[in-house]
Amino acid sequence: MTSRGQMALDLPGIDDGPDLASYRWILANISGGKDSMAMLDELVRQADAAGVLRDRIVCVHADLGRAEWEGTRELAAEHAAAYGLRFEVVARTGFDLVDRIAERGMFPDASNRWCTSDFKRNPVLRLMTALVREAEKTGHLGRVRILNVMGLRADESPARRKLRAFSHDGALTCPCQDCLLRRAALESAERRGVPCPKHRKPGHGASNTLRHVDTWHPVHSWSTADVWAAVARSGLRPHPAYADGMPRLSCSFCVLASRPALVRAAQLRPGLAAEYAAIEEKTGHRFKCDLSMAEIIAEAEASPAVTAITNWQG
Numbered sequence: 001m002t003s004r005g006q007m008a009l010d011l012p013g014i015d016d017g018p019d020l021a022s023y024r025w026i027l028a029n030i031s032g033g034k035d036s037m038a039m040l041d042e043l044v045r046q047a048d049a050a051g052v053l054r055d056r057i058v059c060v061h062a063d064l065g066r067a068e069w070e071g072t073r074e075l076a077a078e079h080a081a082a083y084g085l086r087f088e089v090v091a092r093t094g095f096d097l098v099d100r101i102a103e104r105g106m107f108p109d110a111s112n113r114w115c116t117s118d119f120k121r122n123p124v125l126r127l128m129t130a131l132v133r134e135a136e137k138t139g140h141l142g143r144v145r146i147l148n149v150m151g152l153r154a155d156e157s158p159a160r161r162k163l164r165a166f167s168h169d170g171a172l173t174c175p176c177q178d179c180l181l182r183r184a185a186l187e188s189a190e191r192r193g194v195p196c197p198k199h200r201k202p203g204h205g206a207s208n209t210l211r212h213v214d215t216w217h218p219v220h221s222w223s224t225a226d227v228w229a230a231v232a233r234s235g236l237r238p239h240p241a242y243a244d245g246m247p248r249l250s251c252s253f254c255v256l257a258s259r260p261a262l263v264r265a266a267q268l269r270p271g272l273a274a275e276y277a278a279i280e281e282k283t284g285h286r287f288k289c290d291l292s293m294a295e296i297i298a299e300a301e302a303s304p305a306v307t308a309i310t311n312w313q314g
Ligand code: SF4
Pocket: 108, 113, 115, 116, 119, 250, 251, 253, 254, 255, 256
């Protein structure tokens, strides 16, 4: 999940990483995939070194329903349990992702990723609200500091390459100094009738008057080899979809995935592929504008099983 309100903190030494002990909650977003596993291992290592009690770390898994590979939710729970960490599952209220696609009559796409906002970001924001209340009930005074930790990596896509490893998830209602300055810059630009540069605008992020939220990607600069080495060191169990050839453990049929990855997924999950194809037929909306699920299925049926898909991005 990419933070919409993400903004760089242009402070000396900020890229060294966050002061873990300064947060009331550290929220580890775990998908069950390899990047999450490496992130979790690195986070726990650094938190232990900083003397942070593990009861401040909460693992959260955004459950997308049957769009995910079988056993993903249980595997994420297993990963959290391996470190003795609290585990929470969040989900969109109502339909799962596949049913929601059918209800909307259209698939998400790269420029309209409502799947991520509706099924990952917004449910995680609701958990943040609950954690703020929980902190207040235990006597916490003032804004609650939350560190939102994710396993996004620069190597994964050009968009992720542009992310800062550590940033403030600022917003219009955030009263921190950085957001106040941005709001002043925006108001000044509006008064003068000139555009405010994007990098100086306030964000639309998770912070507000009750919580200060920062975002951290501890494995942002890591290579795929680094990630697998950390997974091996951790002793955690990877999802079997990797051994079946999948390069990533996202939705089985992700709208951002490459054609070879989608074909392999259709070989592994023909039933779900057929469901997507039925949605296409009913709605007249293709899975991707240049590739239908019907074409993916036809290629999957005509191709031998591929055991190692290396490229993810389609
Ligand atoms: S994995 Fe792909 S399809 Fe699934 S929620 Fe993320 S972007 Fe959307």
